[in-house]
Amino acid sequence: MGLIMSDKDEIVMSLVHYFITEENYTPIIVKGAKDEIWLENLDGPYRVVRINSNHIHNEEQFNYDILKTKGVLKQIKKRTFSMSMNILNIFLDVNKLPDRDIKNMDIITIDSLKNIPDNKILTSAFKKIKTNLKTEEIDLDELIHKTEDVNIKTEKKNKVYEDIFKPKQIIVTKVLMAICIFYFIYICTKTKGDLTALNLLDYGANYKSFVQGGEWYRLFSCIFIHASFIHLLFNMYALKILGYQLESYLGKLKFTIVFIVSGLVGSLLSAVLSNAVSVGASGAIFGLLGSYIYFAYNYRLVLGNSLKTDIIPVVIINLLIGILVPGIDIFAHIGGLVAGLFTTMAIGVPGKKNKTASINGTICLILLVGFLSYLLFVYL
Numbered sequence: 001m002g003l004i005m006s007d008k009d010e011i012v013m014s015l016v017h018y019f020i021t022e023e024n025y026t027p028i029i030v031k032g033a034k035d036e037i038w039l040e041n042l043d044g045p046y047r048v049v050r051i052n053s054n055h056i057h058n059e060e061q062f063n064y065d066i067l068k069t070k071g072v073l074k075q076i077k078k079r080t081f082s083m084s085m086n087i088l089n090i091f092l093d094v095n096k097l098p099d100r101d102i103k104n105m106d107i108i109t110i111d112s113l114k115n116i117p118d119n120k121i122l123t124s125a126f127k128k129i130k131t132n133l134k135t136e137e138i139d140l141d142e143l144i145h146k147t148e149d150v151n152i153k154t155e156k157k158n159k160v161y162e163d164i165f166k167p168k169q170i171i172v173t174k175v176l177m178a179i180c181i182f183y184f185i186y187i188c189t190k191t192k193g194d195l196t197a198l199n200l201l202d203y204g205a206n207y208k209s210f211v212q213g214g215e216w217y218r219l220f221s222c223i224f225i226h227a228s229f230i231h232l233l234f235n236m237y238a239l240k241i242l243g244y245q246l247e248s249y250l251g252k253l254k255f256t257i258v259f260i261v262s263g264l265v266g267s268l269l270s271a272v273l274s275n276a277v278s279v280g281a282s283g284a285i286f287g288l289l290g291s292y293i294y295f296a297y298n299y300r301l302v303l304g305n306s307l308k309t310d311i312i313p314v315v316i317i318n319l320l321i322g323i324l325v326p327g328i329d330i331f332a333h334i335g336g337l338v339a340g341l342f343t344t345m346a347i348g349v350p351g352k353k354n355k356t357a358s359i360n361g362t363i364c365l366i367l368l369v370g371f372l373s374y375l376l377f378v379y380l
Contacts (some may be wrong), residue, residue, distance in 0.1 A: 006307075007113075008053045008092045008093060009054075011092055011112075011113055012037065012051055012053060013254030014113055014133055014134060015051055016051070017038050019049055020039070020134045022128055022132050023044055023128075024041050024127060025039035025040060025041040025044065025049060026040050026063040026327065027040075028040045028048075028224065029363060032157070034054070034071075035052070035053045036050060036052040036054060037051045038050050038072070039051075042078070042080060043354070045125040045127060046106070047085045047087070048076060048086075048087040049090065052065070052089065052090065052091050053092045053093055054093065055093040056093065056096060059096075062094065062097075064225035064371065066089075066102060066105075067087060069087070069105070073087060079300075082300075085104060086329070087105050087106070088106050088121070089105055089107045090108055090109075091107065091108070091109045091110075091112075092109070092110055093111075106121050108121050113133075115128065116133060122148070126230055127324070136235055146272070149194050163350075164249060164350050164351055165249070168247075170243070170244050170247055171247075171252060172243070172247050173244055176239065176281075177236050177240065177243075179224050180224050180232065180239075180281055181232070181236065183224050184225075184232050187200070187203050187225065197276075197277040198223055198278055201210070201277060202220055204221030204222055204225060205221075205222050205265050205277045205278065206218045206223055206270060206271060206277070206278040206279065207276075207277050207278070208224035208269075208271045208376070211271050211368065211376065212271075212377060218257065218267070219264050219271065220264060221270055222267055222278060223263040223280070223284050225279040225280070226279060226281075227279055231280060235281045235285060238282075238285050239281060242286065242289065242292060243255070245292070246258070246288050246291055246295070248352065249350070250295065250344070250349070251350060254344075254347050254348075254350075257282045257343060258288065258340055258343050258347075259287065259345055260284070260292045261287070261340075262286065262288065262291070262335075262337075262339045262340040263281065263283050263336060265283075265287075265335045265336060265339035265372070266284065266287065266331075266332035266339065267283060268335060268369070268372045268376065269331045269336075270329050270331040270332040270334065270335065270371065271376055272331075272375045272380070273331045274329065276332055278329045278332060282329070282333055282336070283329070283332035283336035284336055286332075286333045286336035287335040287337065287343070288335075288340060289314070289337060289340065290337040290338060290339070290340030290341035290344070291313065291340040291343065291354030293311055293341060294340075294344040295349050296311060299349075315337065319333060319334070334365065336371075339365065339368065342361050342364045342368065344361070345358065345362075346358055346362040346364075346365055349360075
């Protein structure tokens with residue numbers, strides 16, 4: 001049975017179906033937006049696609065519409081922690097489109113589905129649109145099918161988000177904390193509380209000449225050694241806060257990899273640039289911060305505010321403290337932070353498949369470890 005739909009309705013339905021099911025866009029709720037649909041994909045050729053079926057009578061109304069669009073984009077940029085954002089602005093009912101260029105905004109008009117395959121902007125950005133967008137009249141059965149496709153795609157995305165952000169049983173973080181605490185008690189018992197640098201060396205503290213002499217295990221063992229109760233307390237508090245969240249987000253295996261690699265790279269940079277005895281989990285903990293930054297950036301629709309107001313200020317403040325306060329191994333902090341970010345890029349974020357980022361992260365991590373190893377074991 002046929003369904004009477006206007007040309008604009010058919011265009012809107014077909015475009016929305018295509019962008020959601022084929023290009024992984026997600027609808028955005030924009031307050032006050034009438035007869036227009038906003039779609040978002042932060043990894044797409046256009047981060048935002050807007051489909052506007054309002055009738056634009058003249059240039060003054062067009063200018064107001066563009067001003068309103070820029071205002072919405074500004075809010076989206078803030079929410080998604082984006083420095084710039086391009087948009088494809090699709091008009092379905094405009095008398096005449098003014099001839100002008102607008103920064104980060106491509107504007108097209110569509111008055112028929114059959115004209116879409118001839119639109120160079122659409123076909124150059126979305127390669128599948130010629131073959132995967134139906135340009136014939138929509139009947140009732142097809143409308144129901146398109147609606148079901150959109151709902152299924154949306155449900156799958158919601159399921160991914162639900163699986164990632166739902167509370168999970170925390171095991172690895174608790175084990176790491178237990179190792180640090182029990183090893184601290186063991187060292188205190190053996191040294192009778194005399195936690196001098198010389199005594200800590202006997203239990204695996206990091207020290208350049210010893211590592212260069214073949215005691216590579218110190219790059220790892222030093223992560224679980226702490227120089228005082230206050231040192232242990234601060235690190236365990238940070239590990240609990242960050243670890244509980246990140247282990248839940250990344251999963252136990254990926255979280256463990258990030259922690260260990262970050263700790264090792266932090267120890268490696270410390271050995272390269274410092275002649276002091278170094279201990280503590282702070283390099284690995286800074287790696288968790290770097291990992292959280294990368295994860296939150298990929299899920300900035302959910303965690304964008306947390307990234308701006310919580311995580312980045314904490315990183316900056318702690319790095320400044322490490323620079324200004326004597327006795328803090330700032331090199332381990334920096335090495336761990338960078339390694340945590342690169343490691344998370346390499347192993348990937350759950351729910352986000354990005355082969356290019358994974359390859360780049362792996363290459364950067366290998367180059368970093370290789371360069372630091374060369375400096376420590378060959379050059380110095």
